[in-house]
Amino acid sequence: CRTLRLVFGDQLSPDLSALADVDAAGDVVLMVEAVEECTHVPHHQRKIAFFLSAMRHFAAELEAGGLRVDYRRLDAPDALPSFGESLADAVARHRPERVVLTEPGEWRVLAAAKTWQDRLGVPVEIRPDTRFLCSIAEFQRWAGGRKQLRMEYFYREMRRRHRILLDGAGEPVGGQWNYDADNREPLPKGLIPPDPPTFAPDAVTRDVLALVAERFGGHFGRLDGFAMAVTRADAEALLDHFLEHRLPLFGRYQDAMKQGEPFLYHSLISAALNVGLLDPLAVCRRAEEAYLAGAAPLNSVEGFIRQILGWREYVRGVYWTFMPGYAARNALGAHRPLPRFYWTGETDMNCLRQVVTETRDHAHAHHIQRLMVTGNFALLAGVDPAAVNAWYLMVYADAVEWAQLPNTHGMALFADGGLLGSKPYAASGKYIERMSDYCGRCRFTPKRQVGPDACPFNALYWDFIARTRAQLAGNARMTMIHRSLERMDPAKVADLRRHAEAVLAGLYADA
Template identity: 55%
Template sequence: MVKAAKLHLVLGDQLSHSLATLRDADRDSSIILMAEVWSEATYVRHHKKKIAFLFSAMRHFAEELRAKGFNVRYVALDDPDNSQSLKGEVVRALGAVRASSVVVTECGEWRLAEEMASWADMLGIPVEIREDDRFLCSVQQFRDWRKGRKQLRMEYFYRDMRRQHRVLLEAGDEPVGGKWNYDAENRKPPSAGLKGPKRISHPKDAITRSVLALVEERFADHMGSLDSFHFAVNAVEAEKELQQFVDEILPRFGDYQDAMVKGEPYLYHSLISAYINAGLLLPMDVIRRAEVAWYEGRAPLNAVEGFIRQVLGWREYVRGIYWTEMPDYAERNHLDASRRLPPMYWTGKTKMTCMAAAVGDTIEHAYSHHIQRLMVTGNFAMLAGIDPSEVCEWYLAVYADAYDWVELPNTLGMALYGDGGVMASKPYAASGKYIDRMSNFCAGCHYDPKLTTGPKACPFNALYWDFLSRNEEKLSRNPRLANMYATWRRMDPFKQQTIRKHASQVLEALDTL
């Protein structure tokens, strides 16, 4: 039996050499444990590319640690002795080494955090759970920030984070350019023929090829294909994608961050969220790179500020919401939505071009950008009254950057308004007119965004008014919806009835739209 001072557990989304778990790891006496386990890969039906990305990245990280001289105990999914749970692998490792304690960095999911909290009693040795200081706002800091606030608006949190970390500031804590937020400049519809730049596709080494074969064999019935697997699987490759974004893509990110184009899943988005969330890139490094691009005149302020707001603002904010609202947050259903998730979310088979494109991109790439998630798949689910638990499970399963801490607030709070306004000041409800304005999806679609009723009417249109009508008691006092409710109330009662009847027909036909 090997004697080890400590057993250091590294999770699959903690692939950073600066990780708190590794800070005092000793090359002579510490054991670093990493494990691919069935329970974590299947508690929702994760996309094949997501599983392959994480397993390959984990294996590459383990090799980097070994190259540094660390003693790494790596358990592959197909190891015949694999217990297929994290707890089981900790127990099995402790059976092989006489560790005095277990060290781990706090995880990103309430479910696993609750389990880890019981490990010390179960194992009979200390289990030290360290703060994840890769994030820029600790959970306790967020608790302190939200005390006494009636509304938890991200904009004010974001400004405080800018001041704290000295990002895009002039002297005296004033924002560069005189404004904190340039969002009004970042909502341009797509210009004719808009295309994004060609993206990096990384070569597949022996480790990645082995993982792809494993995932194809063990997860054959999960969403997606492993063809054209393009992910970075180590920090060097992730850095190349960050460099490409800053040099070639960031300058136009602001203008077109809300635009949607058929056949262009990426446009001018960064594609680095999966790498930040898994630990291959660190958020402050990313922020500083974007900031320098503005100071050096290589990217405009509206683009740089908009991008930094996503990383320093939204990313930190949703994590704070998650950890200070859980565990009951996941059960909230403010609008009493109860319909099941339509099959089109898994197949992409629908006559609605926007939904087919957003889901099709998801199936192909384990990715769609934030406006597709919020204003297409999320908006449709909210308008149709789909059960939030089913929608949240889908988002967690299908996107390579999805972990419970980031997915749940974004989906339940922003996309579905299921938390009753904890995150969003209003439901992000929109008709087909929004999609027509911000995309080219509607051209040639089976449905017409200008029609509200009839066989060719865009399903979003009648569902939009029906959503407002059936939720009037809960939403009509929201000042940001006052104009929409005033418009609805001015409609002829017969027109209202006709719209709601058509919406009912749409809802009855969700499986065949």
């Protein structure tokens, strides 16, 4: 063939740069289900099923559009274990004049791709991923020379550049850039969020589910009840439903947690967005339209758009600017192993039990569950960032490394020393009590600091503040809490730290 065009599992977009100048008559599109990509970390069963089903549907879409797709199924008798081997085999079979790809979403894969030209003996062209709203070069121009990178300033530039939620004078609609202060309410009793739409598995998905059960049934997670959006049409329907039914209250309750309600008012589009089934700018425009039509309030729409236009682009820029060293940072010197309950859900701490169970069942948890429950606990307990990162990458269907790593490593664990967030997101049981109904059904009491009924988050929190105090003394956002620590009776601090030690000892007792 003339050109062999590669499409990775998170590149399922018809406007992918690798396909820009495709010639249906002379080119071949290569898509590979590589077993190594499912097992280099053993991903959640649902996550694997989602990726494989979305890939198979996308390949069918390309074929229906007249393209020749060489689709390498994981269960084919001649399947090769890695992407690299499948590519070499495809080059030998198709004898292309060149190979074209869009830069992959993972540093490890891009590093490998840069060796392909020499190894395969054929020209390899790596194109920028133009599906994002800010290129890596643009991000680096913005970041260059700044002492601190703050998402808020980046976000304002992105609003201006893409002219989103601006008035005629180029100022933010409503007079403020950010309405986060309106977006921190717990869910009132009696308010029942609408059920999200479900997408019954078709024959393609059913095949994939059987394959995953057979080959990866030992991985974390469950497959039953799989109802994810795996096609462009499904993803559009998911977005439509969100804009109409959940966006209006999304903002107000975006930080709320409620037992038995894993989805609340969240959009649930992150997995579809991250594999390319939705276009980020189009999603932002749809949300803006909902505001302009009076169908959703500004605090919801601005908060939603900020996640996509601001945060998502910002973490991608951070990832590509600071990798590979970024992943190796361990600013707080955290070295404990990941507690076993992250896999089993077996813990008396109800908040953690709920979040891990929902994660196992749905390969999903919303941002506050990830940041303030599982992330916060790992931060307070001093769990090794590498172990925590691996867990987040494995268990969430939307976890592609450029998005997952900065969120976990930087935002949740402060392992980057404050590059991404201005202070550690450490919180005691009080925060979880305020934002959820978990504590009422927990055997611990969030009001107690020490003793057998005390919420373990409390002592761990003060132990964290005390043990990082010298290191974080120069951080202005920690001054208030450091003052509170200083004002505390030293005997009480000692008591709390002893209790924290006992909690940690208990946690690893059976390990």
